[in-house]
Structures are given as C-alpha cells and as structure tokens.
Amino acid sequence: MTNRVHNFNPGPSTLPLDVLKTIRAELLDYRNTGMSVMEISHRSPEYDEINNQAIALIKKLMGLGDDYHVIFVGGGASTQFAHIPINFLKEGKVAAYVDTGTWSAKAIKEAQNLGIVHLAASSKDGGYIYVPVLEEIDYPNDAAYLHLTSNNTIKGTQYHEFPDSGSVPLICDMSSDILSHDVDFNQFAMFYAGAQKNLGPSGVTLIVLRDDMLERINDGLPTIFDYRTHVEKKSLFNTPPSFTIYVVKLILEWIQEQGGLKAVEDNNIKKKDAIYNLIDANPEYFRAPVRKDSRSWMNIVLRLPSEDLEQKFISEAKTEGLIGLKGHRSVGGIRVSLYNAMTLEGAEKVAEFMENFKRRNG
C-alpha cells in the first residue's frame, strides 16, 4: 500500500488499514449479492446481519447485558445534545452538567433552551485545562440526569474515573474516547459517541441506553426524537446510514482481533507515553498546558516556544507524512490525536520528529 500518511486528524480520523482493505475487497460485490453494502436494502437479511453483529459486538466488547440497548442514529453527537433533554428533562427537575470545554458547553446550551440546567462543576475559570475531580461535582439528588464529557477533544483533557452518581442517571458524551480503554460501562445510564474518531467514518452516532431509562422518557415526543422508537425498531425506524454502520461493524471486529479493550488500552498507553514522556523530558521547549492528572490519552495538546515555530512544525511534519497536527483553531498550537487506529509506529514517528525538530530549532 503506497502513499498512506500518518493521519493525526481529530475526526474524521484515521481508520485501520486492514479495515480499509476489507471494505475495498467487499466494495463491488458484498458476499455474493452482486452489490455493495451501499446499494443493498436496509431491510435485507444481509443488512440485518450487519446490524445484529454490530450490536452484539458492542455489548461483548463493553461487557453489557440485556439491560442495555444499543442504537445507531444519524445527526452526529451534536443532535444528542438536544435529544437528551428532550427525552429526559422534565418540568420541575434540573439537568446537571459538568462543563469541561467546547462540547459540554454546546450540550449545556441545548439543555438551557429546553429547561433548567444546574452547573454541577466547571473548569472554565482555569481555561479548561483540567477536568473537575469527583468531589468538586455537586448536584441535587433528584436531578433528571448528570451529563459529562469523558474526553475533551479540543483542550486535550479526559476523565479517567467517573463519579458514582447514585440514583441520578449518569449520561456521558464519549465521542472522542469510546472503546479506547477498559471502562466499566455498566456505571452509565446512557452514553453516546459520534463514530468519526474511534468507531468509523462520520455519519452515525452510537447510543447505549440502560433499560430503565426508557421509562423516564417524556411523553408526546415526535416519534423520531423518542429513543424508544429506535430501540423498538432496532435502529430501523427509517433508513439508517447503513454503509457507515457496516464500517463500524468492521472496526468492532478489528478491536476484537486486537485482543479487545484491554489490548487496545495497552497500545494506547504506549502511544501516549511516547509523546508525553518526551514533553516531560523537555518542559522548557514543549509546553503541555493540561494538568497532569487530566491529560487525555486521545488528544495531546502542546505548545512550542512561539507561534512561528508551531507553524513551521506543522508544515515540516506534513512533508514527512505526518498530517493533521494543527491544534483546534480556538486554542492554537499542536494537537496529536491518537485514536485507536493510529499505530504505535505513527506515535513514535511523531515523537522522533518532535525530538529532531527541537534539536534543529532549539
């Protein structure tokens, strides 16, 4: 395979090469149907199998039982920012949110349009360079739910453990770290993720809901906004993004072949260590703004001594086949996104490039 770069884009992002090869091999004639998955009916037995296998693999990899429902919907994770309060925020109740940056702020804004939000904690004052520790998170014990963002893609912070929210349902936006490490998924009442980082191409959002959440859904919602519709119809209420879900299924199989979540986690630890260790060994040159206990394993944010050097870094990296290293426009600097499909070799290449860059421009 020629011309493949090391792609550090924050999403849509790199996909495993083996998965791309399978897609290519099956593209014109999916399992003797004489059609690609893009062309077959979402009501066909072939698609039904893809859908069922994807659901079963999610449950298996996450250790979830029959009390959880897995659904796939369109609209991106941002749509869930509105659908969550539409479904679960009731009059007389508050929805509790932890504000850890751009994405949680967007989720909060949507909930504020629909009801009352209780800010359970925020790291805004510190410039979002950490995630509030569990003891800092405060909310009424009759809140409709507590919403967190597990990994903050833009600022490069991440929760490594989650609060025990007792009887308050814990809802988590896991868009940028889903299936990247071994988490007890049974602690969540609901979690969701746009596919385009760890799960596949853009176009589908994975939602996992605990059974008891279905009883909490507000009545009288438009059918398509009501989570029960998608649970009952097994994500086939209307035409799903079927090709994307097919790729998600291939990614889940790939995760399984890697050895499951523990193996993926081990590899992700090696990848992030290759870069954070270098940063920590050269703090006068590579400045990592994020507090150490909140560092993201998925998105490493760093600054160089000047913006000119940062621009030089990004363009020189590109000539060496390391692309997508520019920080988000709202924070600047460098961001190294290390989603599951990024290889250890890719992470080590960046570390080597960083070291050489410092030597040449120190």
Ligand SMILES: Cc1ncc(COP(=O)(O)O)c(C=O)c1O
């Ligand atoms: C943590 C997080 N939540 C939500 C979103 C929004 O996802 P979408 O573009 O699928 O709406 C993103 C996008 O990068 C994200 O990183």
